Amino acid sequence: MKQSLLSRLWWFVVGGCISVGINAGLFHLTIDLWHWADWQGYALSLTVVTVIFSLWNYLLNFRTNAGWRECLARYLGAIAICYVLNYGITLTGFKQLAASREMKFVIIAVVQIAVSGLKFLLYHFWVYPRGPRPPHGAEETIEAQARQ
Numbered sequence: 001m002k003q004s005l006l007s008r009l010w011w012f013v014v015g016g017c018i019s020v021g022i023n024a025g026l027f028h029l030t031i032d033l034w035h036w037a038d039w040q041g042y043a044l045s046l047t048v049v050t051v052i053f054s055l056w057n058y059l060l061n062f063r064t065n066a067g068w069r070e071c072l073a074r075y076l077g078a079i080a081i082c083y084v085l086n087y088g089i090t091l092t093g094f095k096q097l098a099a100s101r102e103m104k105f106v107i108i109a110v111v112q113i114a115v116s117g118l119k120f121l122l123y124h125f126w127v128y129p130r131g132p133r134p135p136h137g138a139e140e141t142i143e144a145q146a147r148q
Helices: 005-032 038-061 068-096 101-127 138-147
Strands: none
Touching: 005 038, 005 101, 038 068, 038 101, 068 101
């Protein structure tokens, strides 16, 4: 199943818009309704968005012939990098800018958009490969031919 770069980019942008809304909305819910600290509220909102959009990315956005087991380790690595960057930069922004409620929404959106550039590149080129999957046993044949 080969998917064009433009299609992947389109669905990534659509998912990103939805993701920013869910992330900021859930963050503000935890702060305003449950009176959690910023670091707790943002950890929950970012985790929820990460889980929801792992399904979005695998099933809709980055369709691939590779099975989920083949992509899982790469996906977890990419998510860990992006999660730590997003969480660290966002909380630093909250602290450094003495952010109001509106400014926190802007910080969440800007950081999520910035980190999503790296995430898209990791997903497109590394996590969810676009090329056709080699037939069963072909990998061993190719490796054996390369050694000769």
